[in-house]
Amino acid sequence: MLDRLNAQLARLQTHPFYEGRLPSRVDSAEEFAERVPLMSRAELVAQMTRPGYGAFAPQVPPVRIHLTPMGASLVPILHSAADLRAIEAACGQHLDACGIGPGDVCMVTFGYHLFVAGLFYQSQMEARGVACIPHGPGETERAAGIARRCGVTVLAGNPSHALKLIEAGCPVPRVFFAGGEAFTGNEALYQRVRNAMPGTLLIDSFSLSECLPVARTFPGGTGVHVFDELLYAEVVDPDSGRPVAPGERGELVLTHLQKELQPLVRYRTGDLTVLRHTEPLFGRTVALPRVVFGRADSMVKIKGVKVYPSELRTVLLGVDGLSGAYRLVVSRSLNGSDHLRLQIEGAATPAAIDALAARFKRQTLINADVIEAVAKLEGSELVIDQRSTA
Known part of the structure; x- marks a missing residue:
């Protein structure tokens, strides 16, 4: 991980936003936390609402622009072609771990309008050769009928809506990707889904529009494991900004390791979580065992x-x-x-x-x-x- 961090620090030495703010290299995670300043969401919003996106002006042409609400602003999130390929490669490893590939049919019932999840799941499935039905939310009876007719084996969507789909006759999927609401953190909802899909591999996930994806359930694991080829995760005390001990509650801080456009370094997500290091699980060793459970609001x-x-x-x-x-x-x-x-x-x-x-x-x-x-x-x-x- 230290090599990846140092490679990113070297790349960002001349970046307009980070120039003069970052060391060229560090010798430990402790030094990284000590010498690299935290970045706030307000700083990102301030740049992205300037003409040409301010200090985050794209150095290569973006091929996808998501707009995500942040306070009173709709903030553009930029991806280059290389950014999308890196995301697809990381998610592809997860799909492999879940046994998903050509021959599977995935129905995406997440939204596509100012909500990144719909297109996010569609693109990663298609990149792995999985047939994809971009249905979106709502219209439960019609969606269940389409799922039956097309032989859906993978379902991605809101857990509450997924339960309605099953009740309406949607075939029970082999794998279900949950998002949009607390899932493993909501014991009652999780159990309802488990009862409705008794043999299904249930996948919880956590992502931000500006850091996509962050972490996902890997088969055999607890909570969600971080995509550490894309992100370096820390947890800090929201008050002092200092790293907390492993297993302590705090604010999740993320650093992009490969992002070409709009790279974020020590970005304060505002989300409360707990971070633990684990034995390797499909190559993953950093877990958020309880995903996120609140916001680092007024303490x-x-x-x-x-x-x-x-x-x-x-x-x-x-x-x-x-x-x-x-x-x-x-x-x-x-x-x-x-x-x-x-x-x-x-x-x-x-x-x-x-x-x-x-x-x-x-x-x-x-x-x-x-x-x-x-x-x-x-x-x-x-x-x-x-x-x-x-």
Whole structure:
């Protein structure tokens, strides 16, 4: 990996955005993190909204331009012919690992309009000789009929929509590529899909429009493994920007290793995850065992632990009777320590409350002193911190 990083650093020495910002080489991952500055999404947006794409003006003609929403802007994401071939080669190795190739028929039910996944899956399948049906989302009955008529063996789409397709008579695929919503991180949804597709190889994935692809389930693995020929992945403390220890929660930071157009170096994704190094799995040794589970948004320190409010969404996934709305109320107990109340909207059984308490502890590493189900949460605050007024 160090050789790949140094090759990219050497290539970018004269790049208009990075010139003067990067060392020509580093001798360790620690030195890379110490000497190479983090890059924010705001910096990317600022350049790509300038005439000619600013410092990211393409040095070779792009052959594909995706537009992706970032705040109030639609930001162009540029790919050269070499960029697309590198993506197809990396995904091709994954398709090989899944036993997908000529003779398979893939139906893509992801969107194609300002959503990169549809064309992304279509192009990688076609590059590997797989017949592809670019159907897009919706029109469930028609899609199921087409799948039956054309003998679909591979399905790519939103898990909730895939369940509707199976109910409508779509043949159970040999391989299902899930995306667009939490999958392995949503135990209830994952189990529903597993029950509907009992013999299917289920693939979870994580990608960003600006870093495509990032990671995917490989057969026999846990979570998703990073495409490390394309990207170098780090996890940093969102507050300090310093790398965290392996297995600790933090913000995912990505560096392109081959990207010709719009290369990103130590790019802050804003996504919370955990990174672990594993034994080689189809050549992959870097895993995100829980994929991503929140955003590095406004952090609050409770009982000495950093808690990111958005990470709690995954705690509530799949619990019957809950709307998904929640709030953290932090106050002081009589002895001066932090007291944490988790409010959830809806009705939950005592068993569900106990399960939520265990999930909360597993996710945040602290205990919720009280979990309170309320009929309606008023207001939009995720955190009410009463400690300063106590």
